[in-house]
Structures are given as structure tokens and as C-alpha cells.
Amino acid sequence: xxxxxxxxxxxxxxxxxxxxxxxxxTDALVTITRACICGSDLWPYRTMPxxxxxxxxxxxxxxxxxxxxxxxxxxKPGDLVVAPFAYSDGTCVFCHEGLHTSCLHGGFWxxxxxxxxxxxxxxxxxxxxxxxxxxxxxDDALMPSxxxxxxxxxxxHHAAVSAGVEPGKTAAVIGDGAVGLxxxxxxxxxxxxxxxxxxxxPDRIALAREFGATDVVSERGEEAVERVRxxxxxLGAHSVLECVGMEESLLTALGIARPGGAVGRVxxxxxxxxxxxxxxxxxxxTVGGGVAPARAYIEELLPxxxxxxxxxxxxxxxxxxxxxxxxxxRAMNDRESIKVxxxx
Amino acid sequence: xxxxxxxxxxxxxxxxxxxxxxxxxTDALVTITRACICGSDLWPYRTMPxxxxxxxxxxxxxxxxxxxxxxxxxxKPGDLVVAPFAYSDGTCVFCHEGLHTSCLHGGFWxxxxxxxxxxxxxxxxxxxxxxxxxxxxxDDALMPSxxxxxxxxxxxHHAAVSAGVEPGKTAAVIGDGAVGLxxxxxxxxxxxxxxxxxxxxPDRIALAREFGATDVVSERGEEAVERVRxxxxxLGAHSVLECVGMEESLLTALGIARPGGAVGRVxxxxxxxxxxxxxxxxxxxTVGGGVAPARAYIEELLPxxxxxxxxxxxxxxxxxxxxxxxxxxRAMNDRESIKVxxxx
Numbered sequence: 001x002x003x004x005x006x007x008x009x010x011x012x013x014x015x016x017x018x019x020x021x022x023x024x025x026t027d028a029l030v031t032i033t034r035a036c037i038c039g040s041d042l043w044p045y046r047t048m049p050x051x052x053x054x055x056x057x058x059x060x061x062x063x064x065x066x067x068x069x070x071x072x073x074x075x076k077p078g079d080l081v082v083a084p085f086a087y088s089d090g091t092c093v094f095c096h097e098g099l100h101t102s103c104l105h106g107g108f109w110x111x112x113x114x115x116x117x118x119x120x121x122x123x124x125x126x127x128x129x130x131x132x133x134x135x136x137x138x139d140d141a142l143m144p145s146x147x148x149x150x151x152x153x154x155x156x157h158h159a160a161v162s163a164g165v166e167p168g169k170t171a172a173v174i175g176d177g178a179v180g181l182x183x184x185x186x187x188x189x190x191x192x193x194x195x196x197x198x199x200x201x202p203d204r205i206a207l208a209r210e211f212g213a214t215d216v217v218s219e220r221g222e223e224a225v226e227r228v229r230x231x232x233x234x235l236g237a238h239s240v241l242e243c244v245g246m247e248e249s250l251l252t253a254l255g256i257a258r259p260g261g262a263v264g265r266v267x268x269x270x271x272x273x274x275x276x277x278x279x280x281x282x283x284x285x286t287v288g289g290g291v292a293p294a295r296a297y298i299e300e301l302l303p304x305x306x307x308x309x310x311x312x313x314x315x316x317x318x319x320x321x322x323x324x325x326x327x328x329x330r331a332m333n334d335r336e337s338i339k340v341x342x343x344x
Numbered sequence: 345x346x347x348x349x350x351x352x353x354x355x356x357x358x359x360x361x362x363x364x365x366x367x368x369x370t371d372a373l374v375t376i377t378r379a380c381i382c383g384s385d386l387w388p389y390r391t392m393p394x395x396x397x398x399x400x401x402x403x404x405x406x407x408x409x410x411x412x413x414x415x416x417x418x419x420k421p422g423d424l425v426v427a428p429f430a431y432s433d434g435t436c437v438f439c440h441e442g443l444h445t446s447c448l449h450g451g452f453w454x455x456x457x458x459x460x461x462x463x464x465x466x467x468x469x470x471x472x473x474x475x476x477x478x479x480x481x482x483d484d485a486l487m488p489s490x491x492x493x494x495x496x497x498x499x500x501h502h503a504a505v506s507a508g509v510e511p512g513k514t515a516a517v518i519g520d521g522a523v524g525l526x527x528x529x530x531x532x533x534x535x536x537x538x539x540x541x542x543x544x545x546p547d548r549i550a551l552a553r554e555f556g557a558t559d560v561v562s563e564r565g566e567e568a569v570e571r572v573r574x575x576x577x578x579l580g581a582h583s584v585l586e587c588v589g590m591e592e593s594l595l596t597a598l599g600i601a602r603p604g605g606a607v608g609r610v611x612x613x614x615x616x617x618x619x620x621x622x623x624x625x626x627x628x629x630t631v632g633g634g635v636a637p638a639r640a641y642i643e644e645l646l647p648x649x650x651x652x653x654x655x656x657x658x659x660x661x662x663x664x665x666x667x668x669x670x671x672x673x674r675a676m677n678d679r680e681s682i683k684v685x686x687x688x
Contacts, residue, residue, distance in 0.1 A: 093579070094603055099628060102603035162630070235437070250621075259438055259446035262632075269625050274618035277594075281613050281634040284443060286506070288606075290628035 002344075003119025004057040004325050006041075008050035012326040017056070020121040025071040028127035030063030030081060033138045034147045035117045035342040036316065037328050038085075039177050040268050045329050056110040058118030058342075059085040060150035064138060065131075066121070074128045080138050081131040083117070083124060084294035085109065085151040090129025100295035103129070117150075118325055120344050132298045135306070144313025144341060145305045148182065152339065153301060153312040154294030155266045156182025156243070160190050162264030162289035163239035167191030170232055173213070174253050175243035176204035178315040178339040179266060181211060183241040185310050188212030192239070196231060198224055198252065204338060207314060221248065225255035236261060242289070247271035257285040264289040316341040346688075347463025348401040348669050352394035356401070356670040364465040369415040372471035374407030374425060377482045378491045379461045379686040380660070381672050382429075383521050384612050389673050400454040402462025402686075403429040404494035408482060409475075410465070418472045424482050425475040427461070427468060428638035429453065429495040434473025444639035447473070461494075462669055464688050476642045479650070488657025488685060489649045492526065496683065497645060497656040498638030499610045500526025500587070504534050506608030506633035507583035511535030514576055517557070518597050519587035520548035522659040522683040523610060525555060527585040529654050532556030536583070540575060542568055542596065548682060551658060565592060569599035580605060586633070591615035601629040608633040660685040 003017045022029055035058050044055070065079045075081055088095050088103035095103050106126065110116035115123055124130055134146055145153075156179050165171050171192040173183045176199025187195050188211065197213040199205055205216050217227045229236060236258035242250055245267025253263045254276045266289050274280075274287055304310045318337040320328045321344065328340035347361045366373055379402050388399070409423045419425055432439050432447035439447050449470065454460035459467055468474055478490055489497075500523050509515050515536040517527045520543025531539050532555065541557040543549055549560050561571045573580060580602035586594055589611025597607045598620045610633050618624075618631055648654045662681040664672045665688065672684035 097604055099604040102627060162628075260441055260443040265625065269621040271621055272619070274621050274624070274631070275616070277613040277615055277618050280618070280631075281609065283446060284506075284632075284634035284637075286630060286632035287618070287624075288628075288630035288632075290625040293628075 001120040002322055003116060005054040006044055006048060006057050007052065007054040008048050009046055011050070012045065012057070012329050014322055014325060017119070020115050020123045022067055022069050023123060024125065025069035026126050026128065027069045028065050028072055028075055028124040028131060029067040029121065030065050030124055031121050032061045032063045032117060032119060032344050034143050035061040035344060036147060037118070037325070037332055037340045037342065038151060039179060041329065042333050043268065045333055056116035058116040059109040060147065060152070061117035061122070062134070062143065062147050062150070063122065068127060072127045075131050075133055079133045080136065081133050082146055082149050082298065083131055084154065084298065086295070087125050087130040088295055089126045095129060098293055098296040100293045101291045118342055120322070130295065132302070142305060142313070144316045145311055147341065148312040148315065149294070149298050149301055149305065151294055152178045152315065153182045153185070154297040155179050155292040157186040157297050157301060158292035159183045159241035159243055159264040159266040159289055160186035160239070162262070163241050164262045165190040165192050165239045168193045169238040170194040170196070171239040171241060172196040172198060172228055172237035172256050173241045173243060174198045174249050175267060176201055176208060177243065180243035181208055181315050181338070182312050183243050184208050184211040184213050185312055187239070187241060189304065189310060196228060196237060201335070221252065224252050228256040232258070239264065243267050245269050247275060251275050254280055254285060257283070259283040259285070262286040262288055266292055315339045319343060345464040346666055347460060349398040350388055350392060350401050351396065351398040352392050353390055355394070356389065356673050358666055358669060361400070361463070364459050364467045366411055366413050367467060368469065369413035370470050370472065371413045372409050372416055372419055372468040372475060373411045373465065374409050374468055375465050376405045376407045376461065376463060376688050377424070378487050379405040379688060380491060381462070381669070381676055381684045381686065382495060383523060385673065386677050387612065389677055400460035402460040403453040404491065404496070405461035405466070406478070406487065406491050406494070407466065412471060416471045419475050419477055423477045424480065425477050426490055426493050426642065427475055428498065428642065430639070431469050431474040432639055433470045439473060442637055442640040444637040445635045462686055464666070474639065476646070486649060486657070488660045489655055491685065492656040492659065493638070493642050493645055493649065495638055496522045496659065497526045497529070498641040499523050499636040501530040501641050501645060502636035503527045503585035503587055503608040503610040503633055504530035504583070506606070507585050508606045509534040509536050509583045512537045513582040514538040514540070515583040515585060516540040516542065516572055516581035516600050517585045517587060518542045518593050519611060520545055520552060521587065524587035525552055525659050525682070526656050527587050528552050528555040528557050529656055531585060533648065533654060540572060540581060545679070565596065568596050572600040576602070583608065587611050589613050591619060595619050598624055598629060601627070603627040603629070606630040606632060610636055659683045663687060
């Protein structure tokens with residue numbers, strides 16, 4: 001079968017790889033019908049040392065079940081399913097606590113012999129715990145929004161949950177990428193009265209406003225902090241959704257949080273530490289969040305997508321086939337595209 | 345009147361200072377009947393550059409009201425009162441939210457012309473918001489425990505609250521100083537099933553066991569992390585109460601937290617940043633806490649002290665008069681004493 005392999009910075013290839021197939025009795029085999037490129041895929045796209053073996057890519061996908069192992073009971077051939085960006089057994093202590101990314105038996109796509117999502121097919125370990133069947137056909141108009149449940153919408157939601165967004169409160173979202181835009185959707189969905197987006201790209205800002213952003217701050221650093229403080233009567237935002245992961249964006253997040261407030265960080269951290277230890281201490285600002293347990297949120301978010309109450313699929317503004325994936329990486333890296341969908 | 349003034353590292357003097365007196369109509373004047381020395385007082389005791397003007401010291405005290413300003417309504421002359429380590433108006437948005445340390449009009453003792461607690465008397469700004477009247481006489485046997493409500497017991501409680509201690513869960517307390525010991529009391533009070541103390545001093549460990557610690561880990565660094573992981577089935581502690589504030593102790597705290605768990609930090613941070621950004625991200629460990637809103641907790645903790653359900657006053661193992669304060673600093677700094685009470 002054909003799949004995406006990254007060999008180094010800027011070097012993404014579509015190659016023939018071993019066909020996906022069942023190995024364990026808990027596996028499912030799916031044909032991938034929709035996948036996408038993640039902002040986090042851009043980090044290796046910018047920095048990966050050259051490697052002839054390469055890494056299989058992609059961790060967000062929808063597929064059609066072709067076959068299941070003997071122990072699989074919750075999905076069957078023909079089902080359309082969405083996979084979160086980590087597989088998990090659904091039965092361990094952490095899965096029961098809703099933290100599927102810490103599953104004692106789970107793992108991540110594209111590593112240790114597990115297929116990636118940017119390809120024609122994938123073996124799904126722990127299929128019962130991992131997959132969620134979708135009650136729609138594979139060409140349904142909702143596909144883009146359903147696809148976001150695999151990662152980006154769940155990640156935006158995790159930022160909002162971790163930052164303690166509540167009805168009537170003020171949320172600030174740092175970053176106007178696809179995660180930031182989904183974080184705006186999530187903040188509105190959880191009832192934030194005011195949603196301040198910190199971003200600089202006019203097209204993304206326009207979409208954020210449609211998603212529910214009430215204010216936009218395009219300054220950076222200290223100026224951004226001052227601007228948010230002006231907008232919040234000098235107090236800061238109750239909830240800050242940090243969707244970038246750079247040291248500067250985290251420092252901004254801590255600077256605009258209200259005393260007693262919370263930062264929910266979902267941007268993959270590029271720094272080694274969380275800055276401003278004394279400031280967060282003095283103001284009792286909580287820093288939470290992390291890698292989103294997307295699987296935990298699918299059931300909660302799915303009805304809102306199916307009934308059209310949220311439209312996170314609007315973050316996709318470019319679609320490619322499998323051969324177009326390398327150009328999709330380039331387009332996202334050049335900020336020509338917010339997020340690229342792949343129709344293998 | 346006489347009061348404690350620090351002039352530099354190791355240089356604590358009892359001096360004659362201007363008499364405390366009413367200035368604002370919201371002030372009270374109290375004669376201090378009990379005070380104490382805080383672990384945080386030891387930081388300047390070790391590092392303060394020499395300064396002939398010096399700093400007034402002490403922020404934990406009980407006193408007898410001698411006079412009140414025209415606007416004071418909740419305390420009256422003759423009342424015995426406890427003061428938290430910050431004064432606050434009790435009416436601003438942050439006081440209403442229970443974050444009195446961020447009071448819009450509040451402040452800290454010993455700064456900006458406000459008296460310190462280690463002296464004969466003090467002017468109390470914002471007396472209605474700051475003071476809590478005690479229903480006992482000034483020589484009551486409960487004085488030591490009541491005095492801890494001004495800071496150390498409230499701070500231990502804040503660690504437990506910020507770390508999300510819940511019935512049936514595992515809490516780990518880092519530090520066997522007075523705050524760590526009070527954190528053990530607080531963790532037990534909130535129902536933790538297992539309380540692991542990380543400490544190294546036999547006398548303090550013995551007291552911690554009486555307060556409710558079920559396990560003790562005396563290793564440090566990576567060995568401590570491994571030991572706690574062994575004790576928790578490899579998973580880590582749900583709640584970690586960080587009562588030291590050093591970079592190493594914070595790193596240990598993050599290392600022993602269970603995925604999805606929380607660190608409540610109340611040790612005054614000595615580092616510039618919170619380490620292990622990626623580890624906390626990957627495991628979704630929340631870092632909360634900060635300077636404790638002790639005022640917010642007095643009403644909650646007071647009945648437990650009055651009815652003898654908690655005995656935080658047992659952390660005091662040395663008592664001095666005002667002239668003995670410099671020796672009290674020395675004894676705490678040399679770890680001869682856990683915490684020193686002052687009877688001015």
C-alpha cells in the first residue's frame with residue numbers, strides 16, 4: 001500500500017510500504033477515507049535530521065472497517081469509524097479516568113510498527129478501545145468536522161476544559177492556527193461570555209469571529225499583555241487557552257491570566273520549562289492541560305457535530321490526494337493553508 | 345514600641361520603632377499577644393544585603409484589639425483576633441472569590457509603613473476585612489494552633505486544595521518543615537487515604553506520622569521518584585503538595601505526580617521557572633497553588649482547631665520572648681527548631 005513517510009526536514013515522500021493487516025485479535029483493519037496534516041507534523045517537517053528509514057506520518061483519520069480480529073466486538077466490517085490521535089484499550093485505570101493518552105497499553109500512530117494515518121490503510125491496535133463508529137456515510141458533508149474529532153477539535157476542547165472555561169467568564173485564546181480556532185469553538189460551547197483571540201492572520205481572525213471570538217488582539221509580547229489587560233478592566237482573563245507552545249506564547253498566557261485563573265496549554269511545548277514561576281505563584285495561576293485525551297471527548301462532541309451546532313471542519317481550507325500530501329505540508333508550513341485535508 | 349528589624353543576612357535586631365497607632369478610619373490597633381517566625385523569613389535571613397534602614401519582620405500574629413477607627417464594625421476593643429499574613433478589604437472581586445492575597449486594596453505586613461508581626465503592637469489596615477475574632481481567652485491552650493491559622497496551616501491547606509486532594513486518593517507531601525507538616529494535616533482532613541511524606545528529619549517524620557502520614561520517603565531526587573512510584577504501583581500520586589520551593593523539590597513533585605494528577609505548590613519558588621514542561625504536558629499534570637489566601641481559610645479551619653480535630657500548633661517546638669527572636673531565627677535556620685513561637 002502507499003503511505004506518507006518523512007525522511008527529514010522538508011522531505012516528505014509517498015512510498016510503497018508493507019500492506020496493513022490484522023496481527024492481534026484486538027486489531028481492526030481500516031481503509032482510510034479521510035486524513036489530515038497536523039500543526040504538530042510541522043515540527044519534524046522543520047527540524048528532523050535526515051534519515052533514510054524515515055517515519056510514517058499522520059495521526060488523524062476516518063476509515064472504513066475492512067476486517068476485525070476475533071476479540072473485537074464494538075466495530076464490524078463496513079462501519080465508518082473515527083480514530084483519535086492515540087490508540088488506547090478503553091479499560092485501564094487511566095482510560096476509565098478519561099485520560100486515554102496515558103493508557104497503560106496504548107500508544108501513538110506511526111511508531112513501533114504501527115501504521116500512520118496519512119496512507120491508504122491502517123492496522124488499528126486495541127480497536128474496541130480506540131475506534132468510534134460514525135452514523136453517517138463516508139461522503140457525508142460532515143466529514144471535515146467529524147475528522148477534527150480525531151485531534152484538533154478535541155485538543156481545542158481540552159484547552160478549554162483545562163483552563164476551566166465557564167459560563168459568563170472571559171477566555172483568551174492564544175494562537176489562530178487550527179487548534180486555536182477550535183479552542184474558540186470550545187470556549188463558546190462551554191459558555192464563555194467573552195472570547196479574546198490573540199492572532200495576526202486576517203483570514204483566520206475572520207473565521208475565529210464566526211466561531212465566536214468577541215475581541216481580537218494582534219499585538220505580541222508585552223504589548224499583547226497590556227492590550228488584554230485593558231480589555232479586561234486590568235484584571236486579566238479567567239481562562240487562557242494556550243494553543244501555540246512557544247516559550248513566548250506561554251509567557252504571554254501567564255501574563256494575561258487573571259489572579260486565580262488558569263492556563264490550559266495544548267500547544268506542543270518547544271521550551272524546556274514553564275517560565276515565570278514567581279508570577280504564577282504570586283497570582284495563583286494554575287497551569288494545566290497537555291496532550292489531549294481526544295478519545296475521551298469524541299462522544300461528548302459528536303452530537304454537536306452531527307447536529308450542526310459546531311462546525312470545526314471549517315478549519316480545512318485545502319484538500320489534497322495522497323500524492324498531494326508533500327505539497328500540503330509545504331502549504332501549511334508556508335501558512336498558505338490553515339489545515340490540509342487528505343482524501344487518499 | 346519594640347519590634348523586630350532585619351538589617352541583613354543573619355542580622356536580626358530588636359529595636360525601638362515608632363508606636364503603632366490608628367491612621368485610617370478602617371484601621372485597628374492591636375497589642376500582639378502571640379507571633380511566630382516563618383520559614384519564608386529565613387530566605388532574607390540567609391541572603392539579605394546589609395541595609396541600615398532594615399525591614400520590619402513578622403506576618404503571623406494574634407493580638408488584642410486596643411482601639412478601632414470610626415469605620416470598623418466587625419471587631420472592637422478587647423477582642424482577641426488572628427490576622428492572616430496579608431491584609432485585605434474583604435469586599436473586592438478577588439476577596440469575594442476567596443483570593444484575598446490578590447485583594448485590590450490589600451498588602452503585606454512590614455512593607456510601605458505597615459507594621460510587622462514580630463513586635464509589641466501593630467496597626468491593622470482594613471481591619472474589617474483582615475481580622476477574625478477568636479472566641480477564646482488570650483492564654484487559652486489552643487493559642488499555638490490558632491496562631492497557625494495566620495499562615496502555616498492555611499498554607500498547608502492551600503497546598504492540599506490546589507493539589508485536588510480527595511477522599512480515597514493518594515497524596516504526597518514534599519517537605520517536612522512546618523508547612524509540610526500542616527500539609528499532612530490538611531491532606532488527612534480532606535480525606536486522602538494514603539499520605540506519603542518526603543522528608544529526612546526523624547523528629548519531624550515522627551510528628552508527620554502522628555498527623556496522618558502513612559508512608560515516608562527519605563531518598564532525594566531520582567531515587568525519591570522511584571521510591572514513590574514503587575509505593576503507588578508505578579502510577580504516582582494523585583496529589584502532590586510541594587512545600588519546599590526549590591527547583592529540585594519541584595522537579596521531584598512533577599516526577600511523582602500521577603498522569604492527570606496535580607501539584608499544589610506553596611513553597612516560595614527559588615527558581616525562575618517550572619521545570620519539565622514536556623513531562624507535565626505529556627502526562628497532563630496540572631501545576632497549581634501559590635501564595636495561600638490564608639484569610640479565606642480561617643473560617644473553614646477554625647472550628648476544627650477549636651474542637652481539637654486538628655492540632656497544627658504542635659509544629660511549634662520553641663518559644664521565645666521578643667528579645668529571644670534573633671536566637672529563634674538562628675535556631676530555625678540551624679534546623680534546631682521546626683518553628684518558633686514568639687510571646688512578646
